[in-house]
Amino acid sequence: MIEGTLCFVVDDDEVLLIEKRRGLGEGWYNGPGGKREDGETIRECAVRETREEVGIDVDTPALSKAGELTFRLDGDPQIHCHVFRTHRFDGDPRPSEEARPKWFAIDEVPYDRMWEDDRHWLPGVLDGRTVDGTFHFEGGEPLDEADFVDYDIEWDVSFDE
Numbered sequence: 001m002i003e004g005t006l007c008f009v010v011d012d013d014e015v016l017l018i019e020k021r022r023g024l025g026e027g028w029y030n031g032p033g034g035k036r037e038d039g040e041t042i043r044e045c046a047v048r049e050t051r052e053e054v055g056i057d058v059d060t061p062a063l064s065k066a067g068e069l070t071f072r073l074d075g076d077p078q079i080h081c082h083v084f085r086t087h088r089f090d091g092d093p094r095p096s097e098e099a100r101p102k103w104f105a106i107d108e109v110p111y112d113r114m115w116e117d118d119r120h121w122l123p124g125v126l127d128g129r130t131v132d133g134t135f136h137f138e139g140g141e142p143l144d145e146a147d148f149v150d151y152d153i154e155w156d157v158s159f160d161e
């Protein structure tokens with residue numbers, strides 16, 4: 001299965017999101033992140049993707065593991081996504097070919113312009129909780145054009161990592 005990451009950078013009462021400019025989830029807001037490359041750890045992937053997409057450096061040990069999400073399409077697991085949260089970063093976010101960064105007040109996150117499942121888990125993650133979730137989509141590839149049909153979430157889990 002493909003492994004991926006999402007990295008939510010929180011500064012006071014704001015969170016850094018990206019408007020995705022290409023690929024899966026194009027046109028929607030999300031955290032920086034993407035697919036893990038061969039030879040890198042999950043944390044290395046989160047750091048690399050955040051640097052590539054918005055040009056800031058997050059501090060690897062300060063990344064707090066906040067979730068594991070499995071996205072299933074027509075019954076088959078497609079992406080296993082590791083979610084991190086952090087307050088520690090260096091640099092000013094800048095746009096890239098992949099992403100346009102924007103800070104949002106945590107109570108103004110634009111859930112109506114994000115993956116439909118995010119409203120079920122991201123508020124808890126931004127509130128400091130941990131989540132293990134499975135999200136079911138149906139209707140064939142690509143995942144971002146399939147219908148979100150069901151989910152199952154467990155809160156306040158601990159991760160070995």
Ligand SMILES: Nc1nc2c([nH]c(=O)n2[C@H]2C[C@H](O)[C@@H](COP(=O)(O)OP(=O)(O)OP(=O)(O)O)O2)c(=O)[nH]1
Pocket residue numbers: 004005006022023024025030031032033034035071079081115116117118135143
């Ligand atoms: N918030 C959220 N993120 C999701 C969902 N489903 C899903 O794949 N993602 C994330 C996981 C990955 O971080 C990202 C997809 O990876 P990506 O950004 O590398 O995909 P891409 O097709 O643009 O890949 P690339 O060829 O540019 O590497 O989308 C979802 O339902 N909610």
